Amino acid sequence: MAEVRPIIVRFPALGDTVLLTTLIRALALRYGTQVDLLASGGWVEPLLAHNPHVGEIQLISSRRAPYLLTPSQWAAVKWLKARPNAPIYYCERDPHSARLVARAVTDEARFVRAWDHWNDPHLHWVEWWLQIANLTPACVQPAPPPVSAPAFTALYPSEADHTECARWIGAQGWGDAPLVLLQPGHKKTSKRGRIATADHDKHWPAERWAAVIRGVLEHLPAARVLVCGSPREHGLVQEAIDAAGEGFDLAGRAVNLARDLPLPRLMALSARAHSMISVDTGPAHVAAAMDCRLVVLFGGFGWSRWKPRAPSGRVAALGPSAEGAARVADISVEQVLTAWRELVA
Template sequence: MSSVASSPGQRPVVVRFPALGDTVLLTTLLKALSLRHGQPVDLLASGPWVRPLLRGNPHVGDIHLISSRRAPYWLTPSQWSAVRWLRQREGAPIYDCERDPHARALLARAVPDERRYLRAWDHDPGPQLHWVEWWLQIANLSPPFLSEAGIAPPPVEAPALTELHLQPADLDEARQWLAARGLAGQPFVLIQPGHKKTHKRGRLATQQHAKHWPASHWAAVAGGIAAALPQARVLVCGTRQEQGLVQEIVDAAAEPRVLNIAGDLPIPRLMALASLAHSMVSVDTGPAHVAAAMDCPLVVLFSAFGATRWKPRAPHADVIAVGAQDDAQMRLVDLPPEPVLAAWRSLKPRQIAAR
C-alpha cells in the first residue's frame, strides 16, 4: 500500500454524521481510503452507534464524536473539542462527506484552508448510483493540496461491500442471551418492522409514513416463516420505543414461536444475532444494513427511497429487494405480504462457519 503520511496527526480524516445504516455503508469508504493511504482513517462523527459498529475495524483510527452539529457552537463543548481535534491533524487530507451548512461552519472554524478538503458532494452521485459505489469513487479522489504537491497515492480497487467486525466476547454474550431464553441451538429468523421514524411523531404519523407496513402484514410474514420452519423461532426486533408496535405484530401472529425482543438489542448483540440467524426480513432501515454486513440472508422492503441506491450489500449472502427499485412515491401499505414471503422462501441458505 502506498502511504502519504507517517504520523497519526496526518492520517486521512472523514467527516460524516451518519445514521445507523449510513455508518454501515460508510465502512466501504473507510476501508478504501485506508488501503489507498496505507494507514487507518480518523473519523469525525456523531451518534452512540458509531463506536460499537466500528469497534475492531482495522481501517479505522481515532473516532471523535460530537453531540450535535446544529446546536450553537458556544453552547456545545463537544464542538469545541472537535475543533481542537481537527487542528491537531495539520496536513491531513479531510474528506468532507456532509452537505449541510452546520457541518461546513464547524469545519471552517478548525481548518479554513479549502485546499485540505475533498468535498464529496461536489461530485454528486445522482439518483442511480449506489452509496457504496459512490464511496469508492470518492476514496479515489484527493484534496487539492495533495495533488498540487504530487503526493496523492494512486487509486485502489476495493470490493463494493460493507464490513463489520464482530468481537468474540459479543458472540459469547449473544449465545448466553439466547440460552437464557431457551433458544440455545435453535434456528431463528429476525424480523425488523420499525425504522427511525417509527412513533417519532406519534402513532398517526407513523401510519402515514411511506415505510409503514400494517401489523397484520408483518404477522402474516411471521406466521408464514414459522410454518415453513417448524423448529425455528421468529424474533421480532425493535427499539424500546417500538415495543408496542412489535407486540401488535406478535399478538396478530398468534403463534407462540413468534417472540417480541424489542428493547433488548444493543448493537453488539444485534450484530451477533445477525451473524447466527437463519435469515432476516426487514423494512429499509439501519438494522438491515447491519444484518447484510454480517452476511445474513435478507429480504428488504423498499418504498419511497428505492433499492437502486439503498439496497444493503452483503459479502456473500442473498439480499432481495421487494418494492420500489428507484426513488418513487410508493407506499409500503400497498404491498401485500405474499411477494415478501415468496422472496424469503427463495433466499439461498447461509453458510455458517463454525464459531
C-alpha cells in the same frame, strides 16, 4: 510516501454508518493507514469500535446546537486543529457542518468535498463512496495510487460480543433453532405519532407482519421468530406478535426483542441468524454487513441507491428500484414470503 492519516467528516444515521464502512475501508487501503472519523450519534462507536480500518472517533452531541453552548463542538475543533496536515474527506452538505469544520480548517487544499462530485442520482452509495475514496486533496503529494476496494459493507463485533450473544441465546433455551429476524420499525417510528407513522411510506400494517410470522413458522416449525426494534418500538413489535397469535399457536416461537437488543448483540445475532425480513432501515444494513440472508421492503426511496450490500450478495429487495411515490404497503405478504422462501431455499 510518509504515512498520512485521512479524516472523514460524516454525521450519519445508523444505516449510513454501515454504508460508510466501504469508504473507510477503501481509504485505509489506499493510504495504508487507519482512518479517523468526526461524527455524531450513539450508534457510531458500537458499530465501529472494533473495525480494524478505524483509528480515532471524535463525536459531537449536535452540529445544529449553538457553538458557544456545545462543548463537544469545542473538542472537535481542537481535535481537527491537532491534525494540521491530514486530508479531509468532507461528506456533508448542510451549513451547520460546514461552519463547524471551518472553525478549524480553512485550507481548501486539504479537502475532498464529496457532494461536489455527485452526478448520478441512481448510483448506489457503495459505488459512490468507492469513487470518492479515489479522489485526492491537493495537499497530498504525491497522490497515493487508486484502489479497487470491495463493494460491500462490513462490521466487526468483538469476540466478547459473539461470546455474550451465544451465552444469551443459550439462556433463552433456543439451542440450535433457526433464528429468523424481523424488523418492522424504522427510525421515524420512534419520532412520529402513531397516526403519522401509519401514513409513512415505510409503514407495513401489523396484521401483515403477523401473517409473515405465521408464514415463517409454517415453513420452519422449529424456528424462533425474533422481532427486533428499539425500546420505543416495543409496542409496535408486540402488536404484530399479538396479531400473529390470533387463531395460531405461536407456542412461544415469536419473541419481542425491542427492549433486549443493544447494537453489539444485534451484530453478533445477525451473524448467527438464519435470515432477516425488514423494512428499509438501519438494522437491515447491519444484518447485511454481517452476511445474514435478507429480504428488504422498500417504499418511496426505492432500492437502487439503498439496497444493503452483503459480502455474499444474498439480499432480495422488494418494491421500486427508483425514488417515487411507492409505499411499502403496496407489497403483499405473499411477495415477501415468496422472496424469503426463494432466498433461503
